[in-house]
Amino acid sequence: MKLDILAVGVHPDDVELSCSGTVLKHIALGKKVGILDLTCGELGTRGSGELRLIEAQDAAKILGVSVRDNLKMADGFFKNDQAHQLEIIKKIRQYQPEIVLCNAVSDRHPDHGRAAQLVSEACFYSGLRKVETMLDGVAQTAWRPKAVYHYIQDHQLKPDFVVDITPFMEKKMEAIKAFKSQFYDPNSKEPESPISVKNFFDVVKGKNAVFGRDAGFEFAEGFNVERSIGVTDLFQIK
Numbered sequence: 001m002k003l004d005i006l007a008v009g010v011h012p013d014d015v016e017l018s019c020s021g022t023v024l025k026h027i028a029l030g031k032k033v034g035i036l037d038l039t040c041g042e043l044g045t046r047g048s049g050e051l052r053l054i055e056a057q058d059a060a061k062i063l064g065v066s067v068r069d070n071l072k073m074a075d076g077f078f079k080n081d082q083a084h085q086l087e088i089i090k091k092i093r094q095y096q097p098e099i100v101l102c103n104a105v106s107d108r109h110p111d112h113g114r115a116a117q118l119v120s121e122a123c124f125y126s127g128l129r130k131v132e133t134m135l136d137g138v139a140q141t142a143w144r145p146k147a148v149y150h151y152i153q154d155h156q157l158k159p160d161f162v163v164d165i166t167p168f169m170e171k172k173m174e175a176i177k178a179f180k181s182q183f184y185d186p187n188s189k190e191p192e193s194p195i196s197v198k199n200f201f202d203v204v205k206g207k208n209a210v211f212g213r214d215a216g217f218e219f220a221e222g223f224n225v226e227r228s229i230g231v232t233d234l235f236q237i238k
Helices: 014-028 049-063 082-095 110-125 166-176 200-213
Strands: 005-009 033-039 067-073 099-102 147-151 161-164 220-225
Touching: 005 014, 005 082, 005 110, 014 033, 014 049, 014 099, 014 147, 014 161, 014 166, 014 220, 033 049, 033 082, 033 110, 049 067, 049 166, 067 082, 082 110, 099 110, 110 147, 161 200, 166 200, 200 220
Parallel strands: 005 033, 005 099, 033 067, 099 147
Antiparallel strands: 147 220, 161 220
């Protein structure tokens, strides 16, 4: 299956929290979008890796993505090395996305920045024909996405561009709430985490409102880029 966009998150729920409005928007535009989770999020304060996998599939149904995959790397202890890069390269070559969305370049959780670098480098090496990979016993063809964009997560990074997600904000919140184990539950006996506080959903919407404000959108998601953005028409800039 060839995808237009592959959204990569090191933990299940990274994509939902940070760029699912953009995912929903492009699916509505007729694009094929998939999600690749690198780990099961098994080190999370709440829930378990097994439960996160179930919740991830529930969220995938809400979003309407074409595929959701998981590489089951070790949460917290994966490395940016050849072995881990090759696993991602196989998926890039399998799905052949034009655009890859991935974790923030810098963030509160150390996994996020490390995953950003890992995925970015894998996207580059995926385009080198001398890097050989096999899928189901068949040699894969080299493929390099046209662009890698890093969604913004916890840190208040300045976005290089924002995407208007106003019509999709409520659906985004529905997809986030599929990860029930991670968020506020007055009956939970598990420890509190930074995302399980009662007002966290208000924080998510508030952050998207801040991203949208400067561009004249009600809600937006912010991204950082690895290269200059080209513009062909000044009047199309919001």
